[in-house]
Amino acid sequence: MPSNSWEKILQEAYGELEEAYRSFLEKDSGYIPNRENYLNAFKTLPREKVKYILFGQDPYPRKESASGYAFIDAKVKEIFSDTGLSKEVNRATSLRNFIKMALVARGDLILEDLSQDAISAIDKTPLISSVKELRINFEKNGVLLLNTALIFTDKKSSTKHVKAWRPFVQSLLLSLEAQQPKLILFGTHAKELQKHLPLENFETIELEHPYNHTFISNPKALTLFGPMRLLDK
Template sequence: MADPSWHSAIAAGLLAMHQRDGNYFNTLIQSAFLPARSRLFAAFRQPMSKVRYILIGEGPYPREESATGVCFMDGAVSRLWAEDGSGLSKKVNRATSLRNFIKMLLVAAGALDPAHTSGSALQKVSSSAIEAYSPWIQQLAELQQHLHEQGFLLLNASLVFRSEVAPAKDGKAWQPFLQEVLSAIAEHAARSGTELPSLILWGKIAEQLRQIPVVADFPHIIAEHPYNLSFIRNETMQALFYPMHLLSRHRS
C-alpha cells in the first residue's frame, strides 16, 4: 500500500525498531493488533514529494473496522451527517476524535459558535448540509481526499493498537521508526531544495516525539488530542485549517 518513495524509509524504520528491541515484533505478531496487516502502512500512500504537513496523533482506533492506518480516519464512517439532519451521523459521533475535528472545522468556518457546538446549533448546520446543492461535503472519503490534496501525511505516534498494551508504551517502541521516516523527509527536502513540512503533534504521546533529535529541525505545532472537547476551541488549529476549507465541496 505504501508509495515506493517510502519503501527504504519504512525498511530502515523497522530495522531501527528491531535494533532497539529485538523481541518487539515477535511479541507483536502473537497479539491481535490493529490495524490489520494490510492497513498498517496505509498512511504512506501519500508520496513523499507531496508531503507539506505531517500530522501525528496517538494511535489507531481500538475497533477493527475503524482502524485504517490513517490518523483519525475511521473506516466505519461513510456519511458525515445524520440522514434526518439532526446533527453528525451516529458513526461520526462514535469516533470522538473525528467528531471534534469536524466541529473545530465548522467553528473555523464560522458555521458554529465555539460556545455552542452541539444540540440545536449543530442541527441547524446539519439540516442545511443535507439539502440539495449544499456547499458541504457529505462523505468521510471526501475529507480524507481534501487532506491528501493539501499534502497531509496522517500518521500516529504508534502505528498499532493492542488492548493489552498501554498506547504510550507502543508509542515509545515506534519512535525509532518515526525517527527514520522524519529523517528521510528531511533528506528529501534538502536534496530537492524545498522547505521542511510542518509537523503537527496531537496529544501527549505524540508530543513525546520531541525527544527525537530530528524533530527539532521541523517547524512544529503542538495541540491537545482531538478527543478532548477543548480541541474544538483551539484557535491555533482553527487558524491552521481555516484556509484549507476542508469541509467545502467547492474550495477556492
C-alpha cells in the same frame, strides 16, 4: 503496498525497529490494523506531496475503526444526518470536536451555539458527507496521517508500542528533513516525541487532543486547519 516514492524510506525505517519487534509484526496477528493496513497512510499520499505530518496517538482500539490513518475512524461513514451530526460522529468525541472546529473555521457555526439544531440548519450542499472524503481532503493539503504507534494490541501495551516505533519515526523524519514538513502534534503521546526525538529542525504545532472540548475554539487549530477547507467538496 506503499507508493514507490516511499519504498526505500520505509525499508530503512522498518530496518531500524528492534529485530524481536519486527518478528512480532511479521508473525503475530494479534494487533490492529493488520499487516496489510498499518502502513495505509503511505499508500495514498506520495512522499513528495507531504507538507505536514499529523501525529496522533495510537490506532483506534476497535478492529472496525483502525484504518491505518491517524484520526480516521473507519467505522464512521457519514458525517451529517438530518438532525445535525450523524450518530456515529456524535459517539466519536475526537471526530465530533474536530468537525465542529472545522465548521467554526468555515463560518458555518459560532462558538456560542454548537448544537445539533445549529448544525442541522447549515447548508450541506458545498460540504463533503463522508469520513473517507475528509481523509482525502487532508491528503490534498499534504497532511500525512500518522500515529506515534502504528499498531494497537491492548491499552496497557500502548506505551510499549509507542516506544518500539520511535526508531521508525526517527528514521522517517530524517529522510524527510530536507522537505521540511511541519509536524502537527495531537495529545500527550505525540508531544512525547519532542522529548525523545531530535525535532529541532522541524516546525512543530502542538495542540491538545481533539478529545478535549477546548480544541473547538483553539485559535491555533482554527488558524491551521481553516485555510485547508477540509469540509469542502
